[in-house]
Amino acid sequence: MTVHVSTDAVTRSAKGLPALVLNADYRPLSYYPLSLWSWQDAVKAVFLGRVHIVAEYDQVVSSPSFCMRLPSVICLKEYVKPPRYPAFTRFNVFLRDRFECQYCGSSKDLTFDHVIPRCHGGETTWENVVAACSPCNLRKGGLLPAAAQMWPRQKPVMPTVQQLHNNGRLFPPNHLHESWLDFLYWDAELEP
Template identity: 70%
Template sequence: MLNADYRPLSYYPLSVWCWQDAIKAVFLDRVNIVEYYDKAVRSPGFELRLPSVVSLRSFVKPTRQPAFTRFNVFLRDRFTCQYCGSRDDLTFDHVVPRARGGQTTWENVVAACSPCNLRKGSMMPDACHMWPAQTPYHPSVHDLHQNGRHFPPNYLHESWMDYLYWDTELDP
């Protein structure tokens, strides 16, 4: 799904709808069909090729500040433990533990694998000699989009390619 200006609403996860929601939006006249799949849906008196790319009829203003969610923390930290670099069994860690007054905020939470999180426990970074690879920060939507481009979804249909990453620099 694209915004009315033909930009994806989100790069990661992509703004992807199931085919039923896309068909419903077509019938409610909320979207324009931009590209089609080869398959069609049929009823006794009607046939419609499945839309593969749709654009909203009315522009949705993108959010300026990303929501503080577990997924967005992982995306900011590139799905990597900030202590050991592992990409397995991720959770999140409070750099200044909550037991010591640490807040659950962008500036105090990092992605961490379960073993590192357990090892650090409620200790301060100096006490356990565990410092995050990058200082936690409040990312912009642009930061998350940039990071999302490094983690494409498992499936990208060829009809989507002309509408993704259109604002990246082209090779000469």
């Protein structure tokens, strides 16, 4: 089946009209990056019977024998158990540390620092690596925290996936479709 997008949808950005993907418990698969599928992948998942459509855009896709509104929120039919602990990556270290230098609080020119330098036997692990801006990283160099008089603001630990999700909510994407909001912030405290 060939699907053609209506003229209005074509004029959107190249990424245009993604669908928010929820797990079977109606929670996003991830918050940062936000779990989004292209409209093409969302439509394919609908046809394969892998998802339920929860909300739709006004834009329509059609073929000679079929027409449907594009899904804006979809929910997996089968629950995908998230990993308990995230992968140890530079991005996840930054996310754990909320994209702030753990020495001065700057969010500019971030890199990572070994609290106990490798030249002193420090390992590249969750418990020894923190986000650091380049000036602080250069100032600390290969010194131990006491010698440099520089200690991380928080003790570096291995975060859970949930902790990273909670931090990810602090950095919402530039575009949030109104149909997504109930699913992204459903557990946020309500204002009186």
